[in-house]
Amino acid sequence: MKHIIIATKNKGKVREFEAILAPLGYQVQSLLDYPNSVDVEETGETFEENAILKAEAVSEQFNILTIADDSGLAVDYLNGEPGVYSARYAGPEKDDTANIIKVLEKLKNVPSKEKRTARFICALAVSIPGQKTQTVVGECEGYIAKEPSGDGGFGYDPIFTVKNSTKTMAELSKEEKNQISHRAEALKKVQGLLK
Numbered sequence: 001m002k003h004i005i006i007a008t009k010n011k012g013k014v015r016e017f018e019a020i021l022a023p024l025g026y027q028v029q030s031l032l033d034y035p036n037s038v039d040v041e042e043t044g045e046t047f048e049e050n051a052i053l054k055a056e057a058v059s060e061q062f063n064i065l066t067i068a069d070d071s072g073l074a075v076d077y078l079n080g081e082p083g084v085y086s087a088r089y090a091g092p093e094k095d096d097t098a099n100i101i102k103v104l105e106k107l108k109n110v111p112s113k114e115k116r117t118a119r120f121i122c123a124l125a126v127s128i129p130g131q132k133t134q135t136v137v138g139e140c141e142g143y144i145a146k147e148p149s150g151d152g153g154f155g156y157d158p159i160f161t162v163k164n165s166t167k168t169m170a171e172l173s174k175e176e177k178n179q180i181s182h183r184a185e186a187l188k189k190v191q192g193l194l195k
């Protein structure tokens with residue numbers, strides 16, 4: 001069994017990493033299993049920079065293969081906001097509902113679907129002790145819905161209508177999300193690095 005730490009405290013992310021990596025023979029742990037882990041400030045200007053900060057801090061602390069995920073939503077009409085501030089968009093509490101309300105409020109006078117385009121972005125940094133950290137990026141295109149629907153997934157999923165679908169990401173099954181998501185795409189690229 002190959003052992004891997006995902007440097008995250010986000011339960012939604014952990015569930016998705018487990019679902020994708022366990023069938024490939026990885027035993028997945030996260031920072032939820034290590035309450036004494038270092039708290040890393042996300043001071044980078046890009047998803048990749050933040051993912052590197054999180055991965056290196058944890059792989060140095062535990063001396064083990066670590067993957068960190070920095071991800072978020074980029075809305076074209078808002079010039080890429082909330083971007084790297086996705087978690088803290090409506091304040092430091094990292095409240096998913098408040099974040100969703102803030103995005104919907106900013107788009108309330110933008111009725112046309114073509115102007116509500118957005119994408120989820122996921123940067124993964126892979127830090128192996130003694131080696132140079134590598135990064136990959138995955139993206140998933142869609143639109144900001146008029147109102148939230150669905151109770152699957154996490155974060156902004158209820159207001160993200162998947163491109164070429166009528167469903168929000170939160171209306172997809174776990175399996176469906178893990179086929180098409182930004183995280184799934186990034187993880188496919190990571191598998192090439194881990195071989």
Ligand SMILES: O=P(O)(O)OP(=O)(O)OP(=O)(O)OC[C@H]1O[C@@H](n2cnc3c(O)ncnc32)[C@H](O)[C@@H]1O
Nearest residue numbers: 008009010069070071072073086087154155156157
């Ligand atoms: O930093 P860690 O501990 O990994 O956990 P976090 O929740 O703070 O994670 P980020 O800093 O990467 O912020 C990601 C934000 O983007 C949102 N997000 C990321 N992936 C998502 C997904 O698959 N579906 C919906 N929202 C997502 C998530 O809800 C956060 O608001």
Ligand SMILES: [Mg+2]
Nearest residue numbers: 010042070087
């Ligand atoms: Mg974070």
